[in-house]
Each structure stands twice: as structure tokens, then as C-alpha cells.
Amino acid sequence: MTKEVLRVEHLNKFYGDWQALHDISFTLHQGEVLTLLGPSGSGKSTLIRCLNGLEDFKSGAIYFKGQKVETNSKNWQELRQKIGMVFQSYDLFPNFTVLENILLAPVKVQKRPEEEVKTEALRLLKRVGLEKYVNSYPRELSGGQKQRIAIVRALAMHPEIMLFDEVTASLDPEMVRGVLQIVTDLSQVDHMTMIIVTHEMNFARQIADQVLFLENGKILENTPGEEFFKHPKTNRARGFLTSMDF
Amino acid sequence: MSWQIITQSLPIFLKAFELTLWLSAVGIICSIIVGILCSLVQYFKVPVLHQIITAYVELARNTPLLIQLFFLYYAFPVIGLKMSAQVCGIIGLVFLGGAYMAEGFTGGFAGVNSSQIDDGKALGMNNLQLARYVVFPQGFALSMPALTANVIFLIKETSIFSVIAIPELTNTALDLIGMYYRSNEYLLVLVIAYAIILIPVILLLNYLERKVRYGTFGD
Numbered sequence: 287m288t289k290e291v292l293r294v295e296h297l298n299k300f301y302g303d304w305q306a307l308h309d310i311s312f313t314l315h316q317g318e319v320l321t322l323l324g325p326s327g328s329g330k331s332t333l334i335r336c337l338n339g340l341e342d343f344k345s346g347a348i349y350f351k352g353q354k355v356e357t358n359s360k361n362w363q364e365l366r367q368k369i370g371m372v373f374q375s376y377d378l379f380p381n382f383t384v385l386e387n388i389l390l391a392p393v394k395v396q397k398r399p400e401e402e403v404k405t406e407a408l409r410l411l412k413r414v415g416l417e418k419y420v421n422s423y424p425r426e427l428s429g430g431q432k433q434r435i436a437i438v439r440a441l442a443m444h445p446e447i448m449l450f451d452e453v454t455a456s457l458d459p460e461m462v463r464g465v466l467q468i469v470t471d472l473s474q475v476d477h478m479t480m481i482i483v484t485h486e487m488n489f490a491r492q493i494a495d496q497v498l499f500l501e502n503g504k505i506l507e508n509t510p511g512e513e514f515f516k517h518p519k520t521n522r523a524r525g526f527l528t529s530m531d532f
Numbered sequence: 533m534s535w536q537i538i539t540q541s542l543p544i545f546l547k548a549f550e551l552t553l554w555l556s557a558v559g560i561i562c563s564i565i566v567g568i569l570c571s572l573v574q575y576f577k578v579p580v581l582h583q584i585i586t587a588y589v590e591l592a593r594n595t596p597l598l599i600q601l602f603f604l605y606y607a608f609p610v611i612g613l614k615m616s617a618q619v620c621g622i623i624g625l626v627f628l629g630g631a632y633m634a635e636g637f638t639g640g641f642a643g644v645n646s647s648q649i650d651d652g653k654a655l656g657m658n659n660l661q662l663a664r665y666v667v668f669p670q671g672f673a674l675s676m677p678a679l680t681a682n683v684i685f686l687i688k689e690t691s692i693f694s695v696i697a698i699p700e701l702t703n704t705a706l707d708l709i710g711m712y713y714r715s716n717e718y719l720l721v722l723v724i725a726y727a728i729i730l731i732p733v734i735l736l737l738n739y740l741e742r743k744v745r746y747g748t749f750g751d
Contacts, residue, residue, distance in 0.1 A: 340650055367656040375647040381669045390665060391655035436651075443655065 288315040290352065291447060291479050292337070297346030299332060299503075306332050307343065308504045314447070314496075317477040321490045321511065324500035325526065330483040333500070334451050337481065338362065338369045351446075367396060370445030374452040376433035378424035384411070385420045388439045396443065403442060410438040414468055430461025437468055448472065450482045462486065469493070487530045491515045499523045537717040541708055548704035549725050555618065555700060556687045556729070559625035563686060564679070566626055567633020568668075574634065575641045575667060576659050585634070592631030597692050600624045605696040621693045629686045636682055640675025641667050673744040680737040687729060701725050 292314040299307035307329050314320050322330040335341040337348065339362030348355040350365060378387045388407040392398045411417040414434040424432055433453055440448065450469060454462040466489045472478040473493055484490050490497070494511030499520070506520050518524045570589065573581045592600075604620040615623070644667050652666040694703035705722040709715045 338654060340653060363653075363656055363658050366654055371650075371654040373647060373650060373654075375645075375650075377645065377647045377651050379648065379651070379666060379670075381673075382665075391657065394661060394665070395656045395658075439655070 288317060290314070291316050291318075291350070292481075293349040293352075294337070295347045295349070297333075297336065297343050297348070299329075299336060299341065299343040306503050307336070308502075310346070310503075310505060312496075312498060312505070312508055314479060314481065317479055318495045319473050319479075319493050319511075320481045320496045320498065321494035322481065322483045322498050322500060323487075323490060323514075323526070324506075327502075328500040329503035330500055331451050332503075334371075334449050334481055334483050337449060338366050338371055340371075367391075367443055368446045369449060370440035370443055370447070371449040371451065372433070372436050372440050372453050374455045376429050376436055376453075376456065378427075378432050378435060378439070380424050383421050383423055384416070384427075384435055387424070387435065388442050391439070392442050407438070407442055410441055411435070414438055415464075428461065429457050430464055433457060433461070433465050434468060437465070437472075441472075446479065448478055448480045450480065450484070452483050452485065454484070454486060485530070487515075487527070499526070533716055533720075534714070537712070537714050538721055541718060541721060544704060544708070545701070545721050545725060548699055548701045549729075551698070552687075552690050552700040552725075553729060555621055555625070555693065555698070556690050559622050559629055559690070560683055560686050562622070562626040563629030563633045563682070566630030567637050570630060570634035571637035571641055572663055572668075574638045575671075576663070589631040589634055592628050593635070597624055597628050597689050598695060600627055601692065601696050617693075617696045617698045620696055621690070621698050625686060625689060628689065629682065632682045632685065633679070636675045636678030637671065639678060640673070641671035643674040644670045676737075676741040676744060680734070680741060683733060683737060684730060687733065688726070 290313055293312075295311050297307055297310040298305065310333060312320070322333060324330055332341055336343050339357065339359070342357060348357075350368070355361065355365060378384070379390070382390065385404070385407060388410070389400060389403050392403040393400050408417060408420065411420060414437070416431055416434055416438075419427060419431065419435075424435075427435070437453075453469070454465050457465065466486060469480070469482070470489075470493055473480060482490070482493065491511065494514070497507065497509050497511050497514035498505055499507040499509070499514065499518075499522075501522055507514060507518065507523050509519065514523070515527065518527055570585045573585050601620060601624045604615065604624050605617060608615070648666055648670060649662065652662045657665065690700055691702035693700050694706060697703065699707075701722055705718045708718045712718075
């Protein structure tokens with residue numbers, strides 16, 4: 287049995303009177319990849335944003351490595367260094383170069399020595415094939431390149447979990463593969479623990495150890511990856527998979 | 533129109549010119565500092581301070597500088613707070629300018645994309661780090677047009693200092709007209725003097741605006 291890294295218990299989230307997440311519970315173990323699937327508006331992004339405190343929630347609890355997470359902003363600031371996140375918007379900080387973007391948080395937030403982080407940044411950039419852009423500004427890069435650097439920027443913090451929120455949803459189709467390849471590598475080579483929101487079904491099928499299928503803020507299915515795609519339990523999930531299979 | 537009248541008045545105007553320039557510079561620099569501090573408080577909604585600054589901004593923006601100066605110069609001495617005319621002038625200008633600058637910067641900070649803030653937070657930054665590395669540099673660039681407008685506005689507002697007997701440009705011109713009845717000449721010098729200050733300022737600020745415009749960092 288591998289070690290539990292993240293556990294969510296009975297999480298409820300409201301926007302005003304409207305309940306966005308209903309009684310969400312799941313457990314994530316070391317090295318596992320959890321994929322959140324479901325139609326738009328089902329609460330996938332809301333859920334993943336709750337997991338590093340970008341959204342608050344009304345009731346329920348999150349446990350990080352067995353410790354209950356105190357949901358105050360100071361504590362989240364600490365914890366976010368261990369929970370990396372990459373967004374759909376592939377935003378880098380426009381006023382910093384690629385290298386400065388990567389160094390910023392490890393050096394200023396984590397207070398690690400700049401030389402050490404720099405060496406690591408260059409190694410990571412090489413890994414994603416972008417070492418020649420080290421001194422470029424974000425506006426000189428394509429969306430796919432920016433997203434790969436955003437992943438590097440998050441990895442440079444040495445996170446224990448990575449959250450990916452529809453990281454390829456706004457990219458040109460040609461750019462998607464490169465980004466997904468990096469995420470796949472992270473799982474297969476580094477055995478990174480990850481939570482992924484995606485609409486790329488083939489990718490999800492390849493990478494998911496566990497699938498949460500959400501609709502209207504409720505978990506309809508919590509199934510091992512392969513099993514979900516082969517034998518979805520609910521009609522809703524079957525319908526969803528059919529509609530995605532064009 | 534007599535050139536002699538103009539040339540004779542130039543040494544007096546030069547002194548007034550220097551004074552206007554100095555008062556404007558001090559007033560604007562202090563206004564920018566006050567504005568930045570206030571807008572950061574507003575942006576992060578610092579409890580208590582947030583409400584105090586909202587009240588300050590509304591008070592300062594909704595009363596004329598003229599009245600503010602009267603209060604500082606004529607009413608404050610009654611409660612035992614006596615300041616020189618120039619100190620009153622600068623305090624008044626910063627009181628007004630700080631509020632305008634705060635509004636300008638607050639607008640710029642609000643324009644920073646929320647995804648940029650998410651990025652900063654997700655990287656573990658605290659509010660101070662977010663302000664320093666994300667909100668401020670990007671928001672400042674976005675507030676450049678407002679900053680330019682405010683700087684020009686504040687330079688022109690120094691003309692109101694004439695009511696508390698500060699010998700700046702407008703006061704000097706009015707004095708000379710009162711003494712010698714040569715309004716054409718003195719008003720011409722006055723207008724040119726303001727133009728000499730304002731045109732380079734506008735050109736410089738427009739240049740900076742282009743330079744820091746969002747997305748063109750590093751040029």
C-alpha cells in the first residue's frame with residue numbers, strides 16, 4: 287500500500303446560495319494520477335482550485351499527508367509550495383524573462399540559493415526542449431511554449447503534488463501534444479502525484495490511475511482509470527464518453 | 533504689446549517659475565508615494581486602513597483644493613497648527629494628489645489579470661510578494677495614462693497657491709498686472725511659462741507610457 291498524500295472528506299462549496307460542490311470525498315496516494323472528468327460547469331476546476339486554497343469551501347476537510355489542512359491564508363501560502371499548479375491560461379509574468387519567471391518563487395519565496403535553482407531551471411528547460419529561450423520574454427513565445435515553461439516554473443518549486451487545470455484547453459491543436467507529453471513523462475519517469483482536469487480523453491485514458499467523473503458538482507463515479515473507460519457504471523458517464531468519441 | 537515690459541519682468545518670472553517647478557515636483561513625488569501606499573491598502577483590502585483610506589479619498593476628491601488650502605492656511609492656525617504658506621501648499625497638493633493617484637493606481641491594479649494573481653498565489657507568494665512582483669509592476673504599467681493625467685492636473689493646480697500668497701507663477705503674474713496694468717504681456721509670459729513646464733513633462737510621460745505599456749516589457 288502506497289502512502290496517502292491527499293484526502294478530501296465531505297467537501298461542500300457554495301457560491302452564494304448555489305452549491306457548486308456536493309459532498310466530495312476521495313483519496314490520492316503517492317505517485318497516483320487522478321483525472322477529473324465531466325461536462326463544462328460540473329465543478330472540476332472549482333474542485334481543483336479548492337485543493338490549493340484558491341477557492342475556499344464551506345464544510346468538509348482536506349488532509350495533506352495525513353495532516354488536516356488549516357484553511358487560513360498563511361497556511362495555504364506554505365502548502366502551495368508543495369502543491370504546484372498549472373492553469374489553462376498559460377500565463378507567465380510578462381515583465382520577467384523565462385529564467386526570471388522560473389527563479390522568482392524558488393529564490394524569493396523558498397529562499398533557495400539562486401545558483402542552485404538556476405542550474406535546475408536550465409536542466410528542466412532542456413528537458414522540455416526550450417533551453418534556447420532562457421532569456422526570452424513571454425511575449426516572444428507561443429502558447430504551447432509558455433505552457434511548458436509554466437510547468438517548469440511549478441516544478442522548480444519541488445512540489446509533492448501537481449495540479450493541472452485544463453492545461454491544453456486554450457492551446458493550438460498542434461501545441462497540445464508537446465504539453466501532454468511532458469505531463470505523461472512526469473508521471474512515468476518521475477512518478478509525480480498529479481490531479482488533472484482535462485477534456486483530452488485519449489490522454490486521460492493513458493495516464494489516469496483513477497477517474498472522478500463529476501456532474502453538477504457531484505461525484506457520479508470514482509473508478510480506476512482503465513475501468514472507467516471500458517465499463518462506465520452510470521449512463522451519464524457512458525453518454526459523456528460517447529459524445530467525446532468523435 | 534511691449535517687449536521691454538516682458539524682458540523686464542523675466543527675472544521675477546524666473547523666480548516664480550523655479551518655485552512652481554519645485555512645489556510641483558515635491559507635491560507630485562509625494563502624491564505618487566501616498567497614492568501607491570493607499571492603492572495597495574485598497575487592493576489588499578487591509579482591514580480598518582481600507583475604510584479610512586476610502587473616506588480620505590472621497591473627502592479629498594470631493595472638495596476643491598481652494599477650500600483645502602483655506603483650511604490649512606487660515607483655519608488650522610486657530611487650533612494652534614501654524615505652517616508656512618509653502619508647507620500648506622505642498623500638504624494641500626499632496627492631500628488632493630494622493631487621492632487622485634490612489635484612484636489611478638487602484639484602477640491599474642484592478643486591471644491586472646486575475647490569472648496572474650492565481651499564478652503568483654499558486655507559487656506560494658504572500659501578499660507582499662504578490663504586490664511587489666506581480667500586482668505592482670503590471671498594475672503600474674496599466675495606470676500610466678492615469679498617472680500622466682494626474683501629473684498634468686497637479687502642475688496646473690499649483691496656480692491655486694496664489695490664494696495663500698505663495699509667489700508662484702500665477703500669483704506673480706496677477707501681482708504684476710495689479711501693479712502695472714499690463715495684462716497682455718504678463719499673461720503671455722504666464723502661459724508660455726506653464727507651456728515650458730508642461731510640454732516636456734507630457735512628452736516624457738507619453739514616452740514612458742509607450743515604454744512600459746503592458747506586454748512590451750524588456751524593450
